[in-house]
Amino acid sequence: MNNVILLRFGELYLKGKNRGYFEKTLISNIKHSLKTLPCMVEKSNGRYFITHYDEMQEIQLIDKLTKVFGLVSLSRAVEIPSDIDEIINYVSNLNINSKTFRVSVNRADKNFPIKSNDFEKQLGSIILKKNKDLKVDLKNFETEVMVDIRENGNTYISTDKISCAGGMPLSTAGKGLLLLSGGIDSPVAGYMIARRGLSLSAVHFYSFPYTSEQAKQKVITLANKLTDYVGHITLYMCKFTHIQEEIHKHCAPEYMITIMRRFMMKIAAKLCKQYNLKAIITGENLGQVASQTVESMTVTNFAQTEFPIFRPLIGFDKQDITSIAEKIGTLETSILPYEDCCTVFLPKNPIIKPKLDKVVYEENKLNIDSLIDEALKQIEILEI
Ligand code: ATP
Ligand code: MG
Numbered sequence: 230m231n232n233v234i235l236l237r238f239g240e241l242y243l244k245g246k247n248r249g250y251f252e253k254t255l256i257s258n259i260k261h262s263l264k265t266l267p268c269m270v271e272k273s274n275g276r277y278f279i280t281h282y283d284e285m286q287e288i289q290l291i292d293k294l295t296k297v298f299g300l301v302s303l304s305r306a307v308e309i310p311s312d313i314d315e316i317i318n319y320v321s322n323l324n325i326n327s328k329t330f331r332v333s334v335n336r337a338d339k340n341f342p343i344k345s346n347d348f349e350k351q352l353g354s355i356i357l358k359k360n361k362d363l364k365v366d367l368k369n370f371e372t373e374v375m376v377d378i379r380e381n382g383n384t385y386i387s388t389d390k391i392s393c394a395g396g397m398p399l400s401t402a403g404k405g406l407l408l409l410s411g412g413i414d415s416p417v418a419g420y421m422i423a424r425r426g427l428s429l430s431a432v433h434f435y436s437f438p439y440t441s442e443q444a445k446q447k448v449i450t451l452a453n454k455l456t457d458y459v460g461h462i463t464l465y466m467c468k469f470t471h472i473q474e475e476i477h478k479h480c481a482p483e484y485m486i487t488i489m490r491r492f493m494m495k496i497a498a499k500l501c502k503q504y505n506l507k508a509i510i511t512g513e514n515l516g517q518v519a520s521q522t523v524e525s526m527t528v529t530n531f532a533q534t535e536f537p538i539f540r541p542l543i544g545f546d547k548q549d550i551t552s553i554a555e556k557i558g559t560l561e562t563s564i565l566p567y568e569d570c571c572t573v574f575l576p577k578n579p580i581i582k583p584k585l586d587k588v589v590y591e592e593n594k595l596n597i598d599s600l601i602d603e604a605l606k607q608i609e610i611l612e613i
Contacts, residue, residue: 230319231308234279234290235377235385237301239395255299255398261460262293274337274380278308291391296458298424299398304375306387311341311378319386320374321355327371329364330356334376341378352376397426399460405508405539406501407431408493409464410569411447414512414542416455416559417550421541422510423459430506431455431462432497434469436573444567452613454559465500466609469493472600473574480591482576486520487583488592491532495601498533500608506536513540514550524582531585 238255256277260270266289268282282290287305294303309315320332332353334345343351352374353365377385407419409431419429433448445466452462469492476488497509513521520529530538542550554560 231280232282232284232287233306233308233385234282234287234294235304235306235387236277236279236294237303237393238277239299239301239397251299251398251401254401255297258299258399258460259294259297262297263290266290266293273383276377276379278306278385280308295391295393297399298394298396298426298458300393301395302390302392304387304390306375306377306385308383308385311338311382311384313343316376316384316386317352317355320352320376321359323356323374323388325356325360325363325372325374325388328362329366329370330372330374331365331367331370332356332374332376334378336378338378338380338382348376394424394458396424399423399426399458400428402426403507404428404430404505405510406497406504406506407510408497408512409433409448409452410512411444411451411563411565411567412512412569413547413554413560413563414514414550416451416512416563417553417557418510418512418539418541419455420458420553420557420559422539423455427508427510429455429459429462429510430465430500430504432465432467432493432500434467434493434496436470436473437468439470439473439573440568443565444569447562447565447567449611449613450562451559452611454557454562456613458557462613463504464611464613466611467496467604468607469604472604475595475600477574479594483578483580484583484588484591485574485576486579487525487528487588490520490525490529491588491592492597492601492604494529494532494538495597496604498535499601499605501536508537508539510539510541512542514542514545514547520579522581524584528583528585528588 256270266286268290269280271278271280279290294300309319332349334348336345357363372388375387402425405422405427407415407429409415423429431452435445452464456462472492473489476485480488515521551560554563
């Protein structure tokens with residue numbers, strides 16, 4: 230008898246003609262995620278299993294697997310020979326800690342002598358005999374005893390189904406650039422888009438000495454937490470101080486935030502071009518603050534037109550975003566009280582519905598290209 234972990238993939242993308250590519254990428258992502266834990270990823274008759282692992286490391290293995298995009302669920306299972314007596318013996322010794330249960334038999338091996346329905350009834354009554362308080366409930370069961378009789382001569386029996394992150398395998402959509410602040414939203418935006426198959430690099434704009442070293446460290450910690458899901462992040466640290474000082478000195482104060490955001494987009498586009506990234510991702514959310522109106526986003530979009538800007542949180546409520554931040558483990562870091570560069574030189578009355586021509590007029594008071602070149606030259610690259 231061997232302990233194995235049975236993996237279930239999303240169905241949709243496994244049906245099209247890209248199946249081979251998606252499957253190969255997913256398996257390689259799984260192996261990468263488990264690289265510190267000795268085990269094997271095995272395929273047998275269309276199913277994938279984790280085998281040959283140390284039982285002491287099962288919890289860590291499961292924790293890592295639940296964070297691999299493209300996996301829908303997993304079950305801890307035992308592998309035994311497809312022998313009627315062995316299966317009955319194992320099932321009759323199961324310890325079921327619930328009030329209701331059902332047995333589901335999948336007879337992939339058509340040579341197995343008992344039909345699934347009959348075997349379900351037989352195993353169910355054996356369990357009932359041993360556990361007097363248990364009841365069968367085919368619809369609202371608490372425990373499902375899953376018996377999977379495979380063509381390879383082995384049967385896999387499990388009683389739990391653990392949900393995984395779902396989505397599409399990481400990197401099947403290419404790679405994008407996340408604008409990562411220290412706030413709650415942008416790490417969640419990164420998670421949401423990575424879940425659709427886009428792997429990530431990230432850029433953070435900081436304004437030392439107006440923002441502290443701790444604020445920078447906070448962003449590194451956030452990027453680190455995201456790597457649980459995203460595997461690896463190249464983080465570009467961009468010093469934004471001179472740009473902000475120049476805007477503050479020369480442009481109408483109500484345009485400060487709008488112009489700043491346009492600089493962020495222009496720099497992001499340059500990084501995308503240089504490092505072959507396909508899209509820009511932000512944590513913007515409609516209506517949350519002055520810079521997040523339709524008009525502000527339009528003006529921001531026109532700062533560069535080469536790359537699409539993805540805003541995966543656009544229609545989310547703050548409460549939804551916070552719940553995801555909590556689930557993915559970024560919330561506790563995001564709420565640490567360090568300044569973001571956006572709060573430096575904050576005007577009293579930022580413009581809520583900026584017009585493009587006016588913004589461009591204000592912006593043209595600056596030497597935009599040389600400010601961007603200067604910022605790009607100073608970028609620090611961190612591999613996380
Ligand atoms: P967040 O919680 O992500 O900081 P927010 O609700 O505070 O978002 P803003 O401060 O207006 O909203 O920022 C909107 C988006 O712009 C952020 O989600 C992020 O993608 C990007 N952004 C803001 N500040 C920075 C920064 N210092 N570095 C990189 N990106 C930033
Ligand atoms: Mg913010």
